[in-house]
Amino acid sequence: MNMLTYEIPTKCYIGTDVISNFGEVIKKYGDKALIVTGRNSSKKNGSFDDVKTLLNKINIDYVVFDSIEENPSLETIEKARIIGIDEGVDFIIGIGGGSPIDASKAIGILIKNIKYTAFHFIGEKNLESLPIIAVPTTAGTGTEVTQYAIVTDNKDKCKKNMGHSVFPKVAFLDPKYMKDMNFDITVSTAVDAFSHLVEAYLNTNANFISDMYCEKGIGIFKKCLIKLIEKELDMDLRENLMMVSMLGGFAIAQVGTSIPHGMGYALTYNKGISHGVANCILYREYLKCFKNQEKVRKIIDILELESIDTLGNYLDEIINLDFRVTEEEIREYSKGMASNKGKLKNHPEAITEEEIFNIYKKSLLK
Structure with missing residues (x-):
């Protein structure tokens, strides 16, 4: 062991x-x-x-x-x-x-x-x-x-x-x-918790304890995602999201987060995008960048979805964004991320600055 x-x-x-x-x-x-x-x-x-x-x-x-x-x-x-x-x-x-x-x-x-x-x-x-x-x-x-x-x-x-x-x-x-929290804040915090679970699961430091928290939390988030799409903001949703957040915290406390968090910081600081949303708008391309798709596929299976694109479409449906970014700006963001050794070491595969740029570009310049 x-x-x-x-x-x-x-x-x-x-x-x-x-x-x-x-x-x-x-x-x-x-x-x-x-x-x-x-x-x-x-x-x-x-x-x-x-x-x-x-x-x-x-x-x-x-x-x-x-x-x-x-x-x-x-x-x-x-x-x-x-x-x-x-x-x-x-x-x-x-x-x-x-x-x-x-x-x-x-x-x-x-x-x-x-x-x-x-x-x-x-x-x-x-x-x-x-x-x-x-x-x-x-x-x-x-x-x-x-x-x-x-x-x-x-x-x-x-x-x-x-x-x-x-x-x-x-x-x-x-x-x-959280009873009276509005829809946009509910979504931005919910996807933040989800990002912790995903990035802890797809992490160099992942272990059987952190994976246990992540798999349980992703399973609970599956129920939340359905309610968020339907805008059903009841106490059942609040209680489940509270547990998703706590389990995500348990997981990242052990293994940390990974490259979407590092990439998202630039969007939060420069564009004012909430932290969780800044992470998850990158997720379609982030998940696709993995050469080994085994654990990515497990996430999709736990969520009972057809594909990464299905998850991406659902996230697009609940996230409300209106901002502009240029290719020159994301070149700068990519350069900064490529020097973020703390986040890069948590990504279990080698990734280049150009690959980071492409995640940004495909996610933001549609």
Whole structure:
């Protein structure tokens, strides 16, 4: 048997009203919390109020930073770092989609390691964080069970993995927070979760444990895909997408993502396309690029579809995009991807810059 390591240290509480039923477990992490969230959504979906009610009930003081934008910037993370240090917080509660929870991980590192700023901690040796409590309100990134955090570096004009391992201590997964999420956000987060499953499955580092998560998650996504096509946004869909996201997170926490993620970052930064959509608009050509189609065929079989093109057509049907890109731009994106050794090494076959360019071109210049 090949050697492998396996670690998922996050304790997950799953189901409706888990915060009110199990939230007191966070008392052991300190007396003062920094709540990190976005400007609006957590206040509309009830998660923010649930967290505040819990903290008041168990007598934990808190301060709120509610200015996290989509694709959180180092500038915003720096502002939160200063507040957290000045307020003397003991732990962080990230509420929202991937952006607030990813930002919480970076902020937690910077509060615990006060000699660093947001502009100088990437690339340093692995730094520890304050305890992070995750309250996801979308089902896409799986960040509530992974060690990763993606931040936006405006100076270098790109998105970056912060490069430090921070698993949340606790995650509260409640599908009710997604009840009123609109169709476009539901799709963009759903396909993000799907991309994690696919890229972990078609990965140099894949193993029987990660494959187990991926196959189970893809099987659940099959049910979700049908409902998304029919625009049936019921609680059954919400619950299933929450599980797809979590299983995708379990998988990429072990093996990482692959080239569509690296390729998608350029589209997100330069064209404003949501992360999951930026990955999956490349999937028809990405899946076709594999010389060995055995595991690709397994994905199509689990989804009970006829072909890669059938999957591509379904993704095209639910994804709503309107943007322009030039051949010159995708040449630049391809060059950048060809130098992304971290993603390239996770792709199980050799791939050239020209092949990467062709994936972009066939996907985007139709």
